[in-house]
Amino acid sequence: MAIPPCCKVRAREFDLKRTLESGQVFHAMPVGKGWQVLADRTPFYIEQDGEWLLVEEGREELIARYFSFDHPLEVIYEEFPKDSFSTAALHSCRGLRIIRQPRWECVGTFITSPMKQVSHIRQISLTLRERYGKKVPGSLINAYPTPDALAALKEEDLRDCKLGFRAKGLLGTARAVAEETIDLEAIASLPTPEVRKALCTLPGVGRKVANCILLFAYERLDAVPVDVWIGRILLAMRKRKGSNLTLEKYSARKFGIYAGYVQQYLFHHARITKTLPAA
DNA sequence: GACCAGGTGCCAG
DNA sequence: CTGGCACATGGT
Numbered sequence: 001m002a003i004p005p006c007c008k009v010r011a012r013e014f015d016l017k018r019t020l021e022s023g024q025v026f027h028a029m030p031v032g033k034g035w036q037v038l039a040d041r042t043p044f045y046i047e048q049d050g051e052w053l054l055v056e057e058g059r060e061e062l063i064a065r066y067f068s069f070d071h072p073l074e075v076i077y078e079e080f081p082k083d084s085f086s087t088a089a090l091h092s093c094r095g096l097r098i099i100r101q102p103r104w105e106c107v108g109t110f111i112t113s114p115m116k117q118v119s120h121i122r123q124i125s126l127t128l129r130e131r132y133g134k135k136v137p138g139s140l141i142n143a144y145p146t147p148d149a150l151a152a153l154k155e156e157d158l159r160d161c162k163l164g165f166r167a168k169g170l171l172g173t174a175r176a177v178a179e180e181t182i183d184l185e186a187i188a189s190l191p192t193p194e195v196r197k198a199l200c201t202l203p204g205v206g207r208k209v210a211n212c213i214l215l216f217a218y219e220r221l222d223a224v225p226v227d228v229w230i231g232r233i234l235l236a237m238r239k240r241k242g243s244n245l246t247l248e249k250y251s252a253r254k255f256g257i258y259a260g261y262v263q264q265y266l267f268h269h270a271r272i273t274k275t276l277p278a279a
Numbered sequence: 280g281a282c283c284a285g286g287t288g289c290c291a292g
Numbered sequence: 293c294t295g296g297c298a299c300a301t302g303g304t
């Protein structure tokens with residue numbers, strides 16, 4: 001595939017590969033030395049060489065916003081917990097940024113995430129895009145299917161995309177959004193607990209998925225999704241039993257206003273190294 | 280084949 | 293509030 005005219009942009013504290021592979025978005029395609037990415041309906045090619053980014057001319061602003069170049073990583077790193085596991089996570093994930101995702105795409109993909117590995121979530125996302133998403137000129141990847149497109153399907157169609165028991169939730173949620181039972185844009189102005197409450201009314205969205213959506217699509221950088229990995233990590237740090245909700249509150253106290261960032265580094269580090277904090 | 284994966288919903292105690 | 297169970301699918 002031909003690579004369009006490019007320009008160089010300096011990016012500080014940014015690691016493209018880590019960011020794209022850390023279980024936030026699930027569609028990015030390796031192409032040549034870089035990646036093809038779709039920010040909602042806008043495709044772009046991006047390639048990293050040290051501090052420099054090769055990006056398509058005219059897409060600089062969109063890319064800066066998508067990858068949250070405005071997040072103050074230096075500040076976040078200073079406030080990082082000082083225990084050895086967190087320090088190791090910081091070093092092995094430095095440059096990982098929380099992506100600003102389209103709201104509906106984030107809701108949809110994380111409804112398909114329960115009890116699935118990252119690679120499976122990716123397969124499901126790509127199948128849904130392939131079958132039900134709009135083609136985007138100049139992009140290998142289709143757009144994420146709209147709520148209307150999914151709302152028109154049968155549960156069987158979604159099960160055929162290997163969603164399993166998650167099909168019912170995605171269909172129900174697509175219909176709720178299509179019928180305007182919930183307005184994913186309007187709730188963005190509410191305080192975090194109220195956004196979470198609204199999201200949790202959707203079928204297939206519980207506390208963990210809601211926190212993923214808050215972190216990745218509503219800029220709530222203090223939101224901590226407690227999955228099996230984070231659960232085990234926090235349990236080891238806290239050194240005593242507790243429910244996921246207890247662990248989430250513990251992490252809020254311990255990690256502060258950027259707890260979601262800390263969580264993402266711990267998650268990615270544990271996953272790639274297959275290690276946990278020492279008991 | 281068992282075991283596990285970025286859980287949720289529902290039910291009992 | 294907590295614990296227990298069913299729910300699909302694919303990879304070690």
